Amino acid sequence: MIDSVLLALFLPCIGMSAIFALYMCLLCYATSHHRSDLNPPLKPVTEKGLSPLELEHLPKITGKELVASTECAVCLDEIVNEQPARLVPGCNHAFHLQCADTWLSKHPFCPLCRTKLDHQILNSDSPC
8 A cells, every 4th residue: 555655656756857857958958059040140230331431422511500400319419500510311310520420430320310321322423
């Protein structure tokens, strides 16, 4: 009688231990044999920013010529009357010249609305 009770308690423990050991082996195998080609990178590779020559093709204005907002979205400071500013073609957002050039040299889109810059404007023969 005692033998059958011990077997009834012992066999499920052995079975669960075997399943747990198998699970741990599979988990160890999966983490040590991780294939990078099966998992694409989380962040896609971004495009390169604009060259200095392409930056020269973008329009330059001063703060007093701004019609819309006079706040630079890059540094969050006001663009005052005589400060040079860069106007992004297409969306017409303006930023301090240095802020815009720093941003656009790393990213080919507007820092405010993310409008991608048109390559036809950037590769035209005459700078604005």
